[in-house]
Amino acid sequence: MKYARLTKEQLEELYPEFITFLATQSIDKIEWDDIKKNRPHLAEQEIDLFSDVIWDKALSNVSYIDHFSKNYIFLFKCIDEVVFSWVVKTNNPQIDFVSADGIHWLADNLFSNDVEITKGRKDISENRNVALFEIIKQGGIISKGELFNKLDSLINQ
Template sequence: MKYARLTKEQLEELHPEFINFLATQSIDKKEWDGLKANKPLIAEQEIDVFSDMIWDKALTNVNYIDHFSKNYIFLFKCVDANVYSYVINSTDPSTDFLSAEGINWLSENIFSDSVQIQQGKKDISEGRNESLFEIIKKGGIISKGELFGKLEILLKK
């Protein structure tokens, strides 16, 4: 498996797509029920292949990932084979970027000595989707890039 098996809830949400996937494998409902009952390992392998296919499709369309922790914010912009990043760090130990107050504090103090911002760029031409999945596994959230865009504009002024 390249990624992670979809959860039961995710599989239920993707039920129509899973049925189509099984159909492309020439597996009908009766055969699927038989696999689950008599050959559970093969059924699990089919779910794993489907999971990888869904993750691959989703990750191919990812453009932005945000990751928040108490004192850090990591913002990623994925363009072709490159990931551009901003790492925002608060040196004020009372700051909590996991709270609305922490985000408000950042907007008021972004250019203060208590905030450090680093920029980065990484080539991920080898294993783009796997690299993005690792960020997501560590707590990254697929986003629309609003924060990245705002920070990009602020820093270019």
């Protein structure tokens, strides 16, 4: 398995797609019920394969990922096989970027001595989707890139 198995809730939401996936493998409802009952290991393999297909499709469309922690914000822009990043760090232990107050504080103190901003670039030509999945697995959230682009325009004015 390349990524992670979809949760039961995710599979339920993707039920029509899963039925189509099984159909492409010539597995109808009767056969699927038999597989689940008599060959659960094979059923798990089918679910894992379907999960990888869904993750691959979703990750292929990812352009931005945001990751917030107490003292850091990681903003990623994914273009083809390159990830650009902005890392925002505060040296003030009272600030928590996970909270709304922390984000408001950052807006007021972006260019203060309590904030360090670093720009990065990484080649991910080996396997783009796996690299992006690792960021998501560590707490990254797929976004529309508003924060990345806002910070980029503020810094590069």
